[in-house]
Amino acid sequence: MEMKVTCRKMLFLGTAILICLHAVGAANETTTTTAAPITTPTPTPTPAFPDNIGSWNVTDGNVTCIMIHAGIRLNVNYTDINNSTRLALIDIPSSAAANGSCDDANVQYVKFSWFYSESHALENTLTIVFQANATNKNDSGTPPATPIPVGKFAIIKISAELNKDTKLFPNATDIGNPFSFDQQNLVVFPTTLNHSFACAAETAIGTTTQDLSLQLQNSQIEAFKKGPVASGVFSTAEHCSADEISSGSMIGTVIITILIIVLLALGAAALVTYVLKKRRATASGYENM
Ligand SMILES: *[C@@H]1O[C@H](CO)[C@@H](O)[C@H](O)[C@H]1NC(C)=O
Ligand SMILES: *[C@@H]1O[C@H](CO)[C@@H](O)[C@H](O)[C@H]1NC(C)=O
Ligand SMILES: *[C@@H]1O[C@H](CO)[C@@H](O)[C@H](O)[C@H]1NC(C)=O
């Protein structure tokens, strides 16, 4: 529902950009050239995280191995002409294209690609690499610096190629040059195989000591899915701890609190009744019976 709203918004504000994205999405170089003259001075619709929620699949033959539903924002530090560090917020449009690889049983990736209006001929990409540690498998290749728990998959690498345009990187020293980022040896969101990772709350990948971090919202992520495309639904979700706190355990706490209050009230009532009975008994002189 949120996705639809975003699309309409984009249509109103920047029809040209949408057309451009679709044309390039067809992935023929000839279409890219024909799409170029369409660009008008229409202002770029600023994607509004967390409303810019998209759904993406990586499908190989009849298998959809990766499914992602999320609002994705990149936080990028860059140096401006005064040598001070600035923060660029880049939201991946829900219309971004996604492809990747289902080939390897241990490593799979999804690559998002999208274009800005001002530098639409230059592709921006974000790649997320997953690794699995299946219980029934002898690991192939070198194990990661931090091993993935057995029977789980996790994000192990994030890389990005972004174009430093004047709009998203105002006053950057090297406007027009690409920004490249590559963070390896991660173990993020370890999730049991045949399950999906779900987090309605905002989560971040990467630290502030890095030049880039990834913010996700309303995310549900699954890799190493098996089975035909037709069964392209998320497997049972494993919720992030932030969601558990805001739903499950909160409800549990409330129920336990109510139970304690009720028990205390019952106890107090019983005590009062007992005391009253005892007083009446004393008053009527039956105490010694
Ligand atoms: C466009 O690319 C597809 C494959 O991606 C190809 O089958 C088709 O022939 C191409 N069309 C043109 C006009 O180049
Ligand atoms: C999926 O494709 C593979 C190989 O292309 C085939 O062996 C398998 O039977 C297909 N499965 C379904 C459910 O179509
Ligand atoms: C650079 O610093 C000067 C002086 O502090 C300031 O006037 C100017 O606005 C700054 N420019 C940018 C792009 O931050």
Ligand SMILES: *[C@@H]1O[C@H](CO)[C@@H](O)[C@H](O)[C@H]1NC(C)=O
């Ligand atoms: C920015 O830093 C570089 C080297 O660190 C220096 O050569 C340059 O003069 C500095 N520019 C400003 C505007 O401070």
Ligand SMILES: *[C@@H]1O[C@H](CO)[C@@H](O)[C@H](O)[C@H]1NC(C)=O
């Ligand atoms: C993904 O798309 C890019 C172009 O955007 C293409 O070069 C690459 O081969 C594609 N990869 C797969 C696995 O389809």
Ligand SMILES: *[C@@H]1O[C@H](CO)[C@@H](O)[C@H](O)[C@H]1NC(C)=O
């Ligand atoms: C797993 O691989 C190692 C070498 O990488 C080999 O020594 C070992 O025998 C293998 N174990 C099994 C159960 O295949």
Ligand SMILES: *[C@@H]1O[C@H](CO)[C@@H](O)[C@H](O)[C@H]1NC(C)=O
């Ligand atoms: C899988 O788990 C085993 C046991 O903890 C560990 O030795 C191995 O390095 C892990 N493999 C990966 C790819 O993380």
Ligand SMILES: *[C@@H]1O[C@H](CO)[C@@H](O)[C@H](O)[C@H]1NC(C)=O
């Ligand atoms: C700094 O960025 C602002 C906003 O994009 C722009 O108006 C201004 O001309 C830029 N200044 C320099 C020196 O590039």
Ligand SMILES: *[C@@H]1O[C@H](CO)[C@@H](O)[C@H](O)[C@H]1NC(C)=O
């Ligand atoms: C995941 O499910 C597939 C088929 O649904 C099964 O073959 C595979 O063993 C399962 N993997 C794990 C780790 O349970």
Ligand SMILES: *[C@@H]1O[C@H](CO)[C@@H](O)[C@H](O)[C@H]1NC(C)=O
């Ligand atoms: C990146 O930006 C954040 C937020 O402004 C800041 O806390 C962090 O120190 C910066 N990192 C670097 C490497 O400059």
Ligand SMILES: *[C@@H]1O[C@H](CO)[C@@H](O)[C@H](O)[C@H]1NC(C)=O
């Ligand atoms: C992903 O795959 C599922 C199942 O095939 C489909 O329902 C869904 O529309 C796909 N999403 C996208 C963005 O292609």
